[in-house]
Amino acid sequence: MLAELKNLLDLQTADREISRLKDEIAALPKRVALIEAQLAGTKTVLERAGAAVKADEAARRKYESTIQDLRQKISKYRDQMLDVKTNEQYKALQHEVSFAERDIGAHEDKLLELMINAEAREKEVKAAESKLKAEAAEIEKEKTAARLKTAEDEKLLAEWNDKRESYRAGIAADLLRHYDRVVKLRTTGLSEVRDHKCMACQVMLRPQTHNEVRSGQQVVICDSCQRILYFDPASEVPAERPSGPVRRRQRPKPDSPQAWLYRSDYDQHGEVLISLLHFGGTSSRRLYDFNTGRQIGDILMREGNYRLVFPEEFSGDYVLLNGNWDEAEMDGWGNEMPMIALDALHADLAAARAESAAKSQPPQATPAEHPAPR
Template identity: 30%
Template sequence: MLEQLPSLIALQQHDIAVDELSEKAKQFDPLIQKKTKALDALRADLKSAKDKLSGNTLKKKELEGEVESKQALVKKHQGELNSLKSNDAYKAMLGEIENAKNAVREAEDKILVVMEAIDAGDREYKEREKKFKTDEAALKAEIQKIEQEKAAAADLAAKRKQERDAYAATLPANVVSQYDAIRKKRGGLAIVPMVNNSCAGCHMQLPPHRVNEVKKAKVAVMCESCNRILYLPPEPTNAVPANNAGTAKDAAAPTGSAS
């Protein structure tokens, strides 16, 4: 595996890029859900106003039916008055007629109240409907934009995954399989540098013999703690060589005027 280490590091860079792009695509989902919930809330608000208006309209029809029924009862009882033979029956019938007339008046008063509620509800519904159409159009446009951004991110992740798979296909299958197994178990990082004699993956101090093995780079070295593959990172390119330290120091020092 040692000779494949540079290639595996490059493969891991592909995988990290794929993971980042895939995660970016997933981050759009909460935004879409938030906008969708806001749209659902607008629809529920409009439906509430419509249901209230429909309820009052139905109530008005019921009251109108009650008025018609009581008026018909009054007419019926008035027609029956002449057929009554006793004074008590006549008085009782007059009482029923009066009760029916009172019921008609009460129902008509309620109808007036309901009609006012219907007028107010109709105005409220039209106002909400107008606002809903504006807000709905804006939210739908926002959702569409976010979905397009999500699709673009997902497409980019898929393209990078294809590039990753094509690169992996150039490496020995058994090496890639071992790398994939470690990466899956270790949160996406199979290969990590040794930093200050410690594993950069689990941050455990390496025993001296492991440190020497990594530095010699004669065999692939695994961290005894997390089983990640270790490598020695290259020295920083901007490091100043020891034999030039004095020259660099002199070059950096300010030039003073002779006294």
């Protein structure tokens, strides 16, 4: 992977951590404010419960005073009844006594209701006081935790800011401006490529673009979302190993009408894949970049068998690979080999190298079944 791509990935990680820490630092006071609001609500409940108790006490005193006044009136009326001269006067006083007694009964009922309610009011006050005490302790605990967490986050934030500056210093100015512009528009500036698509915008990539990203040798930008693309080999799902015995690699036939060659150092092109195909008395030669699958130069056509008309391709070190795609299919590739073909040739080269390495190892000595006599 290019050093700039590595710095960009590190920069994106730093930007994400910085954003997370800033959000966390900003959220802590909000959390404390939420608990303080709950505390204020509990205080209001307690104040209302206390006010209700006081109102009930005032009502109780008022009813008791009224009852006392009514009893004094009854006593007065009864004293007057002893001095009356006529039945009408007596009945009138008796009516006043009865009326006062009914009022006393009504006020006593209200007093009884207040006494019953007083128990509930007392429970409400005690519950509110208990809740207020617990919430006050909780808010102090939250404030302490928030202060500690904020201090820790601010320390980490300073460290990540320092890292961020060091990562930015290792990125070209034009590329950095592009990254900053995309981050401003889309939050993230890079996107992983997986399953032949940009994971951020989910748009499928052209084979050439996908191969360029996989090679990690250049900066590639998504045509759709403008994010900088990268490939993580660890994200690839490994091919399932066969459960049965491992089959040996099929060796390419030297007289096959098609040959694929791997050359580790081909002129100025470095690692290449060479396709040679004989069809109808004519042979074609195609040259592909080993890492990207991009075609190098034009297709060469010569009359005769490829081994005779392209002898230079078989000079020097090369590895013969398994590949079977006809002329029409390869014409359909255009100037870029599809990923499935490139992966197949890479896998066959790896198998050929493993087979060669196994052959070069000396056989391990096995203990004799019957030791030689001394």
